[in-house]
Amino acid sequence: MEDNILLQLNNISVVYSDVIQVLKGVSLVVKKGQIVSLLGSNGAGKTTTLKAISGLLKPENGKVTEGNIVYEGHLIQNSAPEQITRLGIIQVLEGRQPFKYLTVEENLRVGTATRWGKPYKKDLELVYHYFQPLVARKNRLAGYCSGGELQMLVMGRALMAHPKLLLLDEPSLGLAPFLVREIFEIVKRINEEQRTTIMLVEQNANMALLIAHYGYVMENGKIVMEDEAKKLRENPDVKEFYLGTAASGVLKSYKEVKSYKRRKRWL
C-alpha cells in the first residue's frame, strides 16, 4: 500500500436497523493532504458514508456489515465515535448543529473534548484567525447567531480538535452565494496551511470541484464515477447532471437521461 494513503474504504456496505441497506459496496481512497469531494444527489448515501467513517452510524442504529475501513493502519469500521475522534477524524454534521444554549466560545471549547486538560488558548486564536466574524460574537449564545456565523462556528469547533481528517457535510447548505465562496476559501486555506486532509460532501458540485483534488460521484449507495477534480469538471455527464452546464446548452429529453443511467450501470 502506498504511504500517502490516509483512509481507505474497502467495499463497505451499510445497513440501518438490520433491514435498510444504504451503501452497497463503496470503495474509496483519501490521500494525505488532499481535499476529496463526494458528490451525488439526495439519498445517494454521501452522509451515510461520512457517518460510517466517523462512527456516528452507531447511535442511529446503523452498521457496516461488509468490507472494512482502514485509517492509518487501524481498522475502524463500527468503532465508537469516542475512539474514532481520538484518532483524529472529526465530522462536521450537516445542518450546522450548534450547541444553542452555549456561547460561541463555549461551543469552541467543546472541540477540545478529545484532548481534555490540554491548553487550548492557541487553538482559539487560530480559529478566530480563520473565522474573523466569530470574535465579535464570542460571548453570545450560539442559538442567536446567523447561519453563516454558525457554519464558521461548527467548522471552528471541529478545528479545535486538531483533526487529521476533517469530514465536512454540506458546508454550503442554505448560505448566500458570497458566503459559500468565503467558506470554501477558508476550507482551502485550512487544507493548505494546516495540512488537514478534508473530505467534502457537497450538493454544490461546482464549488466543491474547484477546491478539491479528487472527486467521487455516488448514486444509490454506490460510487459510479471517480477521477481527479479537474477531469471530473470536464466530464460531460458530470457537467450535465451536477454542474448544470450541458455541452449543448439545451435540455435533453428523458430518453437520453435514461441512456445516461444505462451508461452509469456500466461504470
Added chain:
Amino acid sequence: MEFFLQLLIQGLSVGFLYALAALGFVMIFKSSSVLNFAHGELLAIGAFIFLVFSVRLNLPIPIAFLFTLAGTFAMGFVIERLFLRPLIGEALIEVIMLTVGLAAMFKGLLLVIFGGNLFNYPDFLPKALTIEWGAITIPPVYVASFIIGIIFLSIFGFFFKYSSQGIYMRSVADNQPAALSLGVHVRRVFAMSWAIAALVCALSGIILGIMNGINVHDISIMGLKVFPVVILGGLESIGGAIIGGLIIGLLETFTGGYLSTSLKEVIPYVVLVFILLVKPYGLFGLVEIERV
C-alpha cells in the same frame, strides 16, 4: 418583626436545602432527559451512609463526611453503569420506569438493613453556629444548611460555567449528536451526572437527617419536594433550581409560621400552579430558541 426575621432565615436555609436536592435532579434531567423518581431514596441512602460512618463505625465527623461524599459519588457511577447504561437508546419512558423501580428497590433495601425506626446523628454541630440576635434564635443546623448550600451551589455553578468538563456536560444536554461528533464521551457524561447527583443528594440527606432525624420514609418523601422546586425553577436550569428552592422554602416556612402547619405542604403547590399559568416553562426554563 423578630418572628418574621426568624422565619425568613429559616425559610432561606430550608430553601438552600431544597435547592441542593433539586440540583442533583436537574443534573440528571439536563444531561440525559431522565426524570429520576429515585431521588428521595438517594437522599435517604446518603443520610444512612453518613449514619453508618459516624455512629456505627464511630469515625470522626469530618472523615465520615468526606467518606460519605466519596462513597455516594462512586455509588452514582455504579448505579449508572449497572442500571442506566444498558437502557441507553431505549425509549425514555422505559428509563423513567426503571427509576421508579430503583426507588422501590433502594427503599426496600434500606428498610431491610435499618428498619423503619427514627435514628439520630450525635449532636456534632458546634454551638458557635447558633445565631442569637435579640429574641431570634436560629439553631445551628439551619445555619449549616445555609453555609453548605451556598458553598456547594457556587462550586457547581462555577464547575458548569467555566470548567471544560462542565461545558462538555452542557454540550451533551444541548445537542447529543453534535457532542458525539466532537468526541465528547457521552456515556461518561451520563455517569458523571449520576455521580454528582448522588453526591449532592447525600449532602441534603445529611442536613435533613440533622434537622428531622433519619427515617427511611420521611427522607424519601422529601424526593417529592424536588418536583415543585424544579418545575417552578424550570427543569433545565441550575439557577432556576436555586431560585425555585428558595421560593418553596420561604413559602413553606412562612405558611407554617403565619397560617398553619398543615397548610405548609399544600401552599407551595398552589403557588406553583399560578406561576405556571404565567410562565409555562417555569421561571428559568428553556424557551426553545427558534430563529424564524
